[in-house]
Amino acid sequence: xxxxxxxxxxxxxxxxxxxxxxxxxxxxxxxxxxxxxxxxxxxxxxxxxxxxxxxxxxxxxxxxxxxxxxxxxxxxxxxxxxxxxxxxxxxxxxxxxxxxxxxxxxxxxxxxxxxxxxxxxxxxxxxxxxxxxxxxxxxxxxxxxxxxxxxxxxxxxxxxxxxxxxxxxxxxxxxxxxxxxxxxxxxxxxxxxxxxxxxxxxxxxxxxxxxxxxxxxxxxxxxxxxxxxxxxxxxxxxxxx
Ligand code: CTP
Ligand code: MG
Numbered sequence: 001x002x003x004x005x006x007x008x009x010x011x012x013x014x015x016x017x018x019x020x021x022x023x024x025x026x027x028x029x030x031x032x033x034x035x036x037x038x039x040x041x042x043x044x045x046x047x048x049x050x051x052x053x054x055x056x057x058x059x060x061x062x063x064x065x066x067x068x069x070x071x072x073x074x075x076x077x078x079x080x081x082x083x084x085x086x087x088x089x090x091x092x093x094x095x096x097x098x099x100x101x102x103x104x105x106x107x108x109x110x111x112x113x114x115x116x117x118x119x120x121x122x123x124x125x126x127x128x129x130x131x132x133x134x135x136x137x138x139x140x141x142x143x144x145x146x147x148x149x150x151x152x153x154x155x156x157x158x159x160x161x162x163x164x165x166x167x168x169x170x171x172x173x174x175x176x177x178x179x180x181x182x183x184x185x186x187x188x189x190x191x192x193x194x195x196x197x198x199x200x201x202x203x204x205x206x207x208x209x210x211x212x213x214x215x216x217x218x219x220x221x222x223x224x225x226x227x228x229x230x231x232x233x234x235x236x237x238x239x240x241x
Contacts, residue, residue, distance in 0.1 A: 001102035002047035003123055005040050005172065006093030009033040009061070009109035010052040010082020015225050021054050022224070023061065023109045027233055032224065033061065035112035037070040037077060040172070043119035046105070049075060050096045052082035052089040085197035087204070091184045097177070103127065104180050106201050107172035113236055114172070114221040122174040125215050131176040132205040135217035136167035167214055170221040173201050183208050 009032075013022025023033035037049055049070060053061040058081055065077040080096045082089030090106055097104065103126050105119065118135055125133040143166060146155035175183075183204035190196040198204045202212040224230050 002100050003045055003103040003105065004048045004050065004097050004101040005046055005105040005107055006090055006097070007033065007036055007040065007049050007051045007107050007109050008082065008086055008089050008093065010054050010089040011086065011110070012054065016227060016230065021057055023053065024057070025230070027112065027230065028237055031064060032112040033109040034064055034071050036107065036109040036114070038073065039112065039114050039116060040105070040107060040119060041070045041073045041075040043116040043123070045120055045123045046075060047101065048098065049077045050093040051077060051079045052093045053079055055081035084192055085194050086199065087184070087187065087197040088191040090201055091188070091191060094181060094184060102177050103174060104177050105172040105174045108223055110223045110225065111171055111221050112224065113233055115218050118218045118221055119172055121215050122172050125213060126174040126176060130213040131179045132202055132210060132212040133174040134169045134200070134202045134212055134214055135172070135221060136169045136214045137217040137219070139163055139166040139168050169200060169202065170217040170223070171200070175201065175205065179205060179210060
């Protein structure tokens with residue numbers, strides 16, 4: 001049995017504000033999706049990567065994964081059309097996995113600087129018997145829960161959450177394949193609607209009532225969402241990993 005990754009790159013990158021889909025945007029000359037795929041390969045624990053991409057951009061992404069491999073490596077890479085939401089894209093990626101895959105890492109292409117050591121940590125935790133594993137960092141801001149805004153737009157605070165028990169979750173998230181498939185099947189009715197769809201796969205597993213386990217995340221597993229994040233990623237490139 002083997003471990004494979006679903007690399008999600010089917011988003012449009014609206015907040016990044018580039019004319020290309022985010023996965024094709026370059027960081028120091030290398031598209032984010034290629035950087036992310038190479039980072040997964042370096043972990044050394046994967047048999048394949050399934051890349052989900054915008055349906056109208058399949059040809060452009062396939063051109064990057066020449067010969068069906070992660071560029072510069074021997075790791076097989078399959079490019080498939082994603083869906084309207086991240087949840088739908090992951091479901092499409094999981095459906096394209098080979099039969100011998102029993103552990104799945106779901107990773108955002110937008111987290112293209114994720115260290116290999118983090119990938120291995122998540123995979124190892126699943127292999128050790130934790131069926132759903134997420135990497136996460138402590139939260140440094142004070143986080144408040146708010147209610148509906150008044151006419152001016154101001155929001156009333158309803159609660160101050162205990163920061164000590166909060167974690168900001170990253171990817172790759174690792175799963176026993178059967179559990180991930182069951183979670184997506186149970187949550188399938190939410191997949192078509194951005195306001196209902198799960199923003200991470202662990203959320204779908206939690207909805208099944210299964211325990212999700214947290215392992216330490218890494219600052220370099222940050223998600224590139226805005227132009228500021230891309231600028232930060234450029235700075236991190238110059239820093240020793
Ligand atoms: N994603 C996906 N399919 C979608 C939407 C998002 O595979 N329908 C992927 C993105 O490509 C990204 C990851 O999920 O790697 C996290 O999503 P996000 O950072 O929100 O990326 P985008 O949806 O591309 O950005 P935006 O929300 O600003 O448009
Ligand atoms: Mg998005």
